[in-house]
Amino acid sequence: MPVDGETFKKALGAWASGVTIVTSQLGAERMGMTVSAFSSVSLSPPLVLVCADKGSNTHALIRKSHAFTVNVLSSEQSALSNLFADKEREAIRFDGLDCALGATGCPRLPGALAALDCRVRDEIDAGDHIVYIGLVEAASLDAAREPLVYFRGGYKSLSSL
Secondary structure: OOOOHHHHHHHHHOOOEEOEEEEEEEOOEEEEEEEOOEEEEEOOOOEEEEEEEOOOHHHHHHHHHOEEEEEEOEOOOHHHHHHHHOHHHHHHOOOOOOOEEOOOOOEEOOOOOEEEEEEEEEEEEEOOEEEEEEEEEEEEEOOOOOEOEEEOOEEEOHHHO
């Protein structure tokens, strides 16, 4: 029998993780969502994975566009993380953001610690999520920034861990 939902969430909360916003774009349609379920998969070829809620509009756009960008958030971007996590504010998520388009045509968010532009290589059904494995076509890094970290239900700085 599987563990109960509350215990599962608390156990997962003990895993400190970085925070990303995964974006996708096709024509004039642009979507993005906050994602903590992100990981490297392979160095050769360069592969990453992201997990997208099946009910999200961003998942639907990734499926259509076959592309996404993982924007690794910097420590100054907790408000942006909250905005992209709020389903009620989905229509205004990109308002006021001067996004560049990456190699795959997906938005790169200003101020991010890193960006990885990916083409969907594989799609795996996993419960209430889809796991997208992306081939990284381009990447950028701002080494002067610190990461946004999520731990036990809140944002933390590296020095507070």
